[in-house]
Amino acid sequence: MTDIHKLQLNKDDMKQLGYQVIDTIVAHFETEHLKKPVATATRQEMDSLFSTNVPENPTPFQDVLEFIIKEVLPNSNIVSHPKSFSFVPGPSNYVSVMADTLATGFNVFSGGWVASPAAAELEIVTIDWLLKLFKFPTKKGGGIFTSGGSMANLTALVTARRQCCGDDFSKAIIYLSDQTHSSNIKAIRVLGFKKEQVRIIPTDLEYKIAINKLKNAIAKDRLEGLQPFCIIASAGTTNTGTVDPLNEISKICKSEKLWFHVDGAYGGAAILAEKGKQLLKGIEKADSLTIDPHKWLFQPYEMGCLLVKNHKWLSKTFSEKPEYLRDIEGNTSEINFYDHGIQLTRRFRALKFYMSLKTFGLNAFKQAVSYSIDLAEEVENFLRQSSNWEVLSPATLAVINFRYHPIGVSLTEKSLDNLNQHISKQVMRSREALLVTTVIQNQVVLRMCLINPRTTMTDVKDTLLLCESIAKEKCESFV
Numbered sequence: 001m002t003d004i005h006k007l008q009l010n011k012d013d014m015k016q017l018g019y020q021v022i023d024t025i026v027a028h029f030e031t032e033h034l035k036k037p038v039a040t041a042t043r044q045e046m047d048s049l050f051s052t053n054v055p056e057n058p059t060p061f062q063d064v065l066e067f068i069i070k071e072v073l074p075n076s077n078i079v080s081h082p083k084s085f086s087f088v089p090g091p092s093n094y095v096s097v098m099a100d101t102l103a104t105g106f107n108v109f110s111g112g113w114v115a116s117p118a119a120a121e122l123e124i125v126t127i128d129w130l131l132k133l134f135k136f137p138t139k140k141g142g143g144i145f146t147s148g149g150s151m152a153n154l155t156a157l158v159t160a161r162r163q164c165c166g167d168d169f170s171k172a173i174i175y176l177s178d179q180t181h182s183s184n185i186k187a188i189r190v191l192g193f194k195k196e197q198v199r200i201i202p203t204d205l206e207y208k209i210a211i212n213k214l215k216n217a218i219a220k221d222r223l224e225g226l227q228p229f230c231i232i233a234s235a236g237t238t239n240t241g242t243v244d245p246l247n248e249i250s251k252i253c254k255s256e257k258l259w260f261h262v263d264g265a266y267g268g269a270a271i272l273a274e275k276g277k278q279l280l281k282g283i284e285k286a287d288s289l290t291i292d293p294h295k296w297l298f299q300p301y302e303m304g305c306l307l308v309k310n311h312k313w314l315s316k317t318f319s320e321k322p323e324y325l326r327d328i329e330g331n332t333s334e335i336n337f338y339d340h341g342i343q344l345t346r347r348f349r350a351l352k353f354y355m356s357l358k359t360f361g362l363n364a365f366k367q368a369v370s371y372s373i374d375l376a377e378e379v380e381n382f383l384r385q386s387s388n389w390e391v392l393s394p395a396t397l398a399v400i401n402f403r404y405h406p407i408g409v410s411l412t413e414k415s416l417d418n419l420n421q422h423i424s425k426q427v428m429r430s431r432e433a434l435l436v437t438t439v440i441q442n443q444v445v446l447r448m449c450l451i452n453p454r455t456t457m458t459d460v461k462d463t464l465l466l467c468e469s470i471a472k473e474k475c476e477s478f479v
C-alpha cells in the first residue's frame, strides 16, 4: 500500500484485491445453490464478531477481505438461492453485478445531463423501453429510476398530490385496499396526510379491492365536501399476486377525475409473459406506475422505477433552481434527473438494466418470467393432487399460498395455524429453505414466491417433503 494518506492503492494491489473480489463473487454464483439460504444470527452473536472501536491504523486488505468473506457474507439470507421462496426473492444476474461495479468504479454522477450525458441518455433510453412495454406514451411519458418500489411509490404520490391538489391538501382523500403494500401507507405518512384522509377499502374473496365499496366511499366523501384525489391499485399484491380490476378502477378515476396510481412493484414485470399481459390489462391506463427491477427484472439492489403518463408532471413537482446548479441546466431535451425525483446525487442505475438487457436480450427475460408463472401453476396442481396439502390462494403471477391440512385428520383452525407455523419455523431452523408464513383470511399459510428462474420443481418438491416430514412428526406427537 503506497499512498495511504491519499486513500490510494498501487496498481498491483488494486488488481490483486479486485481479482480476489471477482473470484469470490463468481464462486458464489457457482455454488450458491449448494449453500443454505437462511441466516439465523442473533444480535449478540453479531456484536461479538464485529463490535469494535474505529480502527485507527491500517490492516492488510487480504486480512480485511478474508474476514468479510468468512464472517459477513455468510450471515445474510441468500435471496437468489433456488430455495429462497419467501418475501420477494432477489434473483440477480452477474452482468448487472459487473455493471454496478463499473458504475461505482467510475463513480458516475447520474443527476444531471452535464455531469454525465451518457448516464442521462441511458436512463432516457431504458425508461423508453419500459414505457413501450407498458404501452405508455413514449413522447409525452417519462419516468425515473429510484432506489426501490417504496421510493417510486413515494415519488408517485408526491407527484399526484402536486398535480391534483397544489399546496392545499387539507381535504384530499386517498383510496387503497387492505392488500395494498405497506410502502404506500408509509409514503402517505411521509407526505403528512392525516389518518382521516386515507380510506382502506376491504378486498373481496379473491383479494381484489371491492369496487362497490370503493365507489360508495368516494361518493360519501364527496357528499361530505371532501376532495377525493387518488386511487392506488395493486398490480400483483405481494401476499397473493392478485391484480386489482385495473380497467374498472381506471373508469372510476376517469369519471371522478382522480389520479390513478398502480403499484406494480411486485407484478408489473409479468407484462413480459403472455399470461401476465392478460392479467395486467388496463395497466396502460395508469397515470403513474411503480415497477421494481430489483425484483422480477433480475437486477441487484437497489433499483426501482416510476413511470408516468406525462414527464412534465415530474419536472413540475421536483424542479427547484438553486444558484449553484444554474450552469448545468442545459436545454429541456437534455434531462436532469434531479429535476424528476427526490435525489440530487444519484448512482448510475440505468447501466445495469441496459447492460443486462443488451447482453441477454429481452427474450431471455420473457422466458424467465413466463417460466416462473408456469412453475407456480405446476406447484398448484401438484399440491391439489396431494392429500396433505390445501391451496388457499391459487397460483397468480408466480405466488401461491397453501397449508398442510391432511385429509382424514380432524384439526381445528387453531391447531392448523399452529401446525403450519411450526412447519415454517422448523424449515427455517434447518436453514434448508427460506419459507415463512403469511396470513390470509385469518389463516396462517405458507407462501411461495417463485420468481427465480433457477428454481426447479425439484427444489419445490424437496421442500414440500421436508415440510411433510416435520408435520408428520408433529402430528404423531398430537396423538
Ligand SMILES: *Cc1c(COP(=O)(O)O)cnc(C)c1O
Residues within 6 Å of the ligand: 088, 147, 148, 149, 150, 151, 153, 181, 183, 234, 236, 237, 238, 263, 264, 265, 266, 267, 292, 304
Ligand atoms: C416490494 C414491494 C414494494 C416496495 O418496494 P421496495 O423495492 O422493497 O422498496 C412496494 N409495493 C409492492 C407491491 C411490493 O411488492
